[in-house]
Amino acid sequence: MDGCPAGLALAESDLQPDLDRRRPGQSHIVTQRKESDTVRIVSGVFEGVTLGTPIGMTIANEDQKSGDYREVMEKYRPSHADYTYDAKFGVRDWRGGGRTSARETAGRVAAGAIARKLLAVGHGVEIVAWVSKIGALVASCDVETVSAADVEQTAVRCPDLAIAAKMIEAIEAARKDGNSLGGVVTCAVRGAPPGWGEPVFDRLEADLAKAMLSVPATKGFEIGSGFAGTDLTGADHNDPFYMAGDRVRTRTNHSGGVQGGITNGETIYFRVAFKPTATIMREQQTVTRDHHDTTLHGRGRHDPCVVPRAVVIVEAMAALVLADHALRHRAARL
Amino acid sequence: MDGCPAGLALAESDLQPDLDRRRPGQSHIVTQRKESDTVRIVSGVFEGVTLGTPIGMTIANEDQKSGDYREVMEKYRPSHADYTYDAKFGVRDWRGGGRTSARETAGRVAAGAIARKLLAVGHGVEIVAWVSKIGALVASCDVETVSAADVEQTAVRCPDLAIAAKMIEAIEAARKDGNSLGGVVTCAVRGAPPGWGEPVFDRLEADLAKAMLSVPATKGFEIGSGFAGTDLTGADHNDPFYMAGDRVRTRTNHSGGVQGGITNGETIYFRVAFKPTATIMREQQTVTRDHHDTTLHGRGRHDPCVVPRAVVIVEAMAALVLADHALRHRAARL
């Protein structure tokens, strides 16, 4: 991770909790593959403080079973990246350990934990994400008040406990059925000052959108009122300004904390859609690498629903975008 | 515009039609501000062919009325960028002609027209966008077949003619009411070969999401099945592969033409949410630049709904992203 300023107190213990929230095998509703995901800082920190130079980290891979992946050498898994990587590069590491593995998100989480600490220490910014939808089950949560502790109450990471119980049932049913589920993660960023974000191309919401759509299995991003906001008229959608003491605030927050690509000091909130996991324990139609029709039957240990684990990835990516804009903002004025 | 290869036949007449589709005053349902938006190529093209060096273009601004903008010097318009620019930079061009003006999208459209020609000539790629939702009115259109001619049949640029008529009525009603409407633009990219897009951070959908969320007034992006795809199970959502002659294809296209961030040869399609125009002819609560509560009453000529004009901006941004990835792809293999 490059770009972290010097002088931030940092240790592995700042990173490990987020990595533990991402790793497989942490609860009964996710994949039973065991990965300890122990992070080690190998450079960029000296005597407990960042040096201003790149922070190198390693996360050893302890549970490789290359035998699990033999069939995918010959057959393209539907809605995976097997075919497109072959189409692009003409060669592919079919063992599943490469860039198309969701395992690459461990690195994002480690870097995100540093960004998160930078934002907390330097700016008092807090980032909390949670599962707001699994399949047809929709939770109701307040972006202004949901806490990290609220999120961690259940394995499904949904603070709406009544819905959370149903979500867990649905995920377990999907597992038994060899099927999978998708859902939505909502994320709130509280405490960002007005002024972060750059005009035109690097608007804060544009960088958030790119960051979120770079996460595996994502299909959509919306900020503030999002797609639902298109149902409103301007008179209802506009956020009136008012003075709250000496602070400029808005009465509503359809903008999602960003106006003209720049933060206005209100809570930033957005939603990210995750498709149902592509790996299912069903027979599916597909083709072979040498272009014959065939069928593929899923085997092994996989998540029926990645959304609870994706919560921490969304937080990490949000932290990285916000920290980047916090630093860029330092060049805004003479 | 930098990065266009040498050897592309190019003239102003390749750019002007798209600029005419974007400009205000083109039909009765959009703003009556008159801007001819005549583009002139000033560098990068010689004897009708691109030189491989940056293409400089100018679009003169002919309808400035700085008198219209006096009130915004003192009062922050709700859900505009007035306050956030002041918060960021401590100074702001209150005349409205700067980077926060929707007028900056003219440059995007001009550049997009070059990218579009590059894609058409070099790769047979076709890009068509249309209005698929205004307020609560939802159109039904087939991403595989909608043509540019279909889109241009009505001023509202919705190929579903029955819905289009209602959309026009709704926009005219909003105008009379001093109000505004938002909506959704759907875009289809047809004919892109398998292999475009880069692993991990520069996935095609990530770059599309960033490009779209950089357009003024956007609040959301979804590709393929999008947010609605979270209602499906993996068994229903996965796109089975099959051989169509010697071409690998998918039976369904929930992926939206992109898998693992890389095109798979199917039609790329995505949707972009636009909030209702922030400028309304109503009295609104707000604050002054020197931090007093006040009210603001909109005046002048503005769009009750920018979505029909945004169609060409979405096409332009899509073309720029696709052309960039087409060029990047040239470095994929030895």
Next chain:
Amino acid sequence: MDGCPAGLALAESDLQPDLDRRRPGQSHIVTQRKESDTVRIVSGVFEGVTLGTPIGMTIANEDQKSGDYREVMEKYRPSHADYTYDAKFGVRDWRGGGRTSARETAGRVAAGAIARKLLAVGHGVEIVAWVSKIGALVASCDVETVSAADVEQTAVRCPDLAIAAKMIEAIEAARKDGNSLGGVVTCAVRGAPPGWGEPVFDRLEADLAKAMLSVPATKGFEIGSGFAGTDLTGADHNDPFYMAGDRVRTRTNHSGGVQGGITNGETIYFRVAFKPTATIMREQQTVTRDHHDTTLHGRGRHDPCVVPRAVVIVEAMAALVLADHALRHRAARL
């Protein structure tokens, strides 16, 4: 020019003096082509202050004579870019007005003038360059004390007046002879604080080297002791530290103000080699575009020596690099 912070007082009158020092026709020893090079700021400045958004500038080209350039359509001028552009792009604007024209440096000078003001106002940094060598004539000047006024005393911009007179004679002799001369520009940057520059790849001297070698006709760059420093031993070359009051200083400055890629607070100084102008009024062997041997005879109005005009380009590029690092440095510490 992008990246200038908001809040800098700026007007065309800050830019024009440097443009006047660059333009042809300013004295009897340079080309007699007349270009007024009048700069106009078209965006990014409002009520005399920078907005933090890109600063657009135009410099109209008033003295085009496309008739002068007909022969170069067919014949490659030796040591010009005619052949290599054809080799790269397969097409070339033979009228000479494009990116291979030294005229593109006018834009660098305009942007450099902004960077120079930013450095002066924000950091008290002063940048002065001068001609230190023309052909075999070598000047002797003190990098710590040469002033802008010293430089402008003569048309050749060499503060060593005895040598300057000989340089002017040599340039006039070269002109009469249809020949040309090269030389060296030395540049001093005084007042930069310790800490500017980034480790490893973006060392300050690396970015200076790139900036200087991007200027047309340059063949070399050296900082501090440079190539001559290879004659010394470490015991003589090392710069001993000492305390000057509460400031860490060095007794000598072979380092040229940069150690480990980062400024140490001493004067930064470097030298840039310019080859003799490629355009000469002599018959030269060359080849045609369709690959036949031929001869070419130079005609028209050209500089026998660009080095005096290059002084301001070197200053501009130095200012751009320093200002960029001054801004980047803001992200160095928590």
Next chain:
Amino acid sequence: MDGCPAGLALAESDLQPDLDRRRPGQSHIVTQRKESDTVRIVSGVFEGVTLGTPIGMTIANEDQKSGDYREVMEKYRPSHADYTYDAKFGVRDWRGGGRTSARETAGRVAAGAIARKLLAVGHGVEIVAWVSKIGALVASCDVETVSAADVEQTAVRCPDLAIAAKMIEAIEAARKDGNSLGGVVTCAVRGAPPGWGEPVFDRLEADLAKAMLSVPATKGFEIGSGFAGTDLTGADHNDPFYMAGDRVRTRTNHSGGVQGGITNGETIYFRVAFKPTATIMREQQTVTRDHHDTTLHGRGRHDPCVVPRAVVIVEAMAALVLADHALRHRAARL
């Protein structure tokens, strides 16, 4: 290393020879510190072929002696980066293992070896560098003909054997004297086709200059005729074109294979100045971290002259720049 195309045959054995040429302890004239510098490829290569994704490599550090570095915790070593890192970041890893250690060049050499193979396999490009000057001793070598075998004949890597012997004597004398020497590395790139390099800012020589000045201990870069070319007139310096069969060539090569920032098909050659090693076994004046005058006496094992080992670093950086431009060139034409 990111950006290597898919399909290149690659193994550790392609990288180790260059790493062995860089490592300390390889001959009697360099530091006796033992580092085996064994490289291991950990990602990006599968079944012996590059995947088109980043190539991760590790080089374990086997000879750390943190005890050696205790004194530098308190005292700034003259002409090292100790003071400037403190000035920039306010914190510094005084153990010497970080970014200011010449050890970081091992990574450059590993990446450079991949670039070198890419250039050789894909384009028949050959890169050879050698020591052309140590202290006052100047070698005479032909940039068109010096081979890698010629270079490796002596420990000092100077193909002029008579001078090489004197250089070795001089280095041994410097070591006995607790002193150090600098010098010049010359590099030739043969076989690059016409057309590589980008106009204006990313000229090939600009990128080469930046790459070379990013190498520790460098003070200068010159290409083709370089600083000496300023002694010539245009009539002597221009490189006349002629047809050699169907190939456009130049009779002389003062340009150094680059015109207008783009290769012309002739041999690219340039020179890089290295200052005498800053670490010497002498008593030197300096200051402490808490700003008191003091003296420092060098101890331990260090190179009296890094120039022979720098040869492979220059080659590596040249290979990286050329390979980057070879890939960028793919986007030059439709």
